Amino acid sequence: MRPTDRKYLKSHEWCLIEGDVATLGITDHAINLLSDLIYLELPDVGAKVKAGEPYGEIESVKSVSDIYSPVTGEVIATNDELVENVMSLAEDAFDRGWMIKVRVEETSPDLLDAKAYEELVQAEGE
């Protein structure tokens, strides 16, 4: 079971909401699907992200994928260490693998809890 303290999107992003700040990342399942990560692009601090829309992109050996935001708001921090060493995502998707922090104005209506996300991953044949 993946962390139950946070919410998920079916496109395999997670968000941990504490007060009005959301920490965003992608799940270990997404990373496993991508494999061999080589490049990560994140928005700048101060940029606006919108729930359900891409805020960054992640490139692996075989593909480039958008990273979707579970929330709407302003970016207040980015994990620059992760951008420099995107391979390290494979080791820890849920803690050191955070991507951006957002001052939340609104959350996506499509958020899943850990249980619902688990079922989705199972159905996809993890």
Place this chain on the structure above:
Amino acid sequence: MRETALKSRHSDLGARLVDFAGWQMPVQYTGILEEAAHVRRYAGLFDLGHMGRVRVRGPQAEAFLQRLQTNDAAKIPAGAIRYALILDADGLTQDDILIYRHPVADEFFLVINAGNTARDLAIMHDTAKGFDVTLLDQTDELGMFAIQGPASQAITQQLTDFDLSSLRYYNWAVTHIAGVAVELSRTGYTGEDGFEVYAPQARTAELWDAFLEAGADHQLRATGLGARDTLRLEAGMPLYGHEIDETTNPLEAGLEFGVKFTHDFTGRTALEQIRQAGGPARRLVGLTTESRRVPRQGYPVSIDGRDVGAILSGAISPTLGRNIATTYLPTELAVSGTPVEFRIRQASEPATVHDLPFYKRPR
């Protein structure tokens, strides 16, 4: 979805299976880059059960092949293999194939691309109408896999009495490996030494197991089609649907070595016209880039801000330590060292024209 004789082996090894031309094939077992590097250093075993395999028999088998494809079938010695193309009347590429002339019997064996098998068979049956020839599609009855990498001969020799040092590159033999009757060719699609093995479907899995067991001391590993794609691109080998397709001719693709103007093949007149007009207007080239971004199929390629083409294949090259790609460029610009850019979404990344191949194995 079609499955090869080795499907259960891939699942047991934890491979990621993907749809490849209607077949469920292993794209990777552990990771594409790691697997590709491993083949250059040791050896890899590749399931190729998806490739089309057709036996050509009959008194006019050779005459039929002379019409069907670009190489000179009459000049292929017994037991030798040649690269060739199937063209349409306009000289455009319908497939690239290998032609095997049997070491003993008066017959041929063709290996064709999985994604083109149905169309190839239709072209073959249509072409065969004027000839006394029999076509036998053996894709389902034969299994096929490859061992590639510097340790290939040492590993395979443990499994057969046949002296592999006598089997030269692009030659084949009918022999036994691990007690199984096989056809064995010294061919491959990685730029390394190696063999491709054809065996009865029902015995392919046990043969695969025998290779993995014999190869354990030589670090032999099952390797996916993802790594195979990286390896073939490094070695400058074209892939149908990327460097070559129904819009390209073999002259611009640098495949003249597979075209012999000694016989009356479909598409010959069109190619002769291109030659008489001074040669192709564009040429296939390699690109290398210092960018971390990978040039991928379809990305626009430009010179001084002017679009000149698109990326055909691209990969991270573990062997070169850089990202590599292919594209067509106008002949006058298709010169090693020419600076170009490729566009990935909003970003423009620099790259440099590089002669193909990117990699040639030391001999």
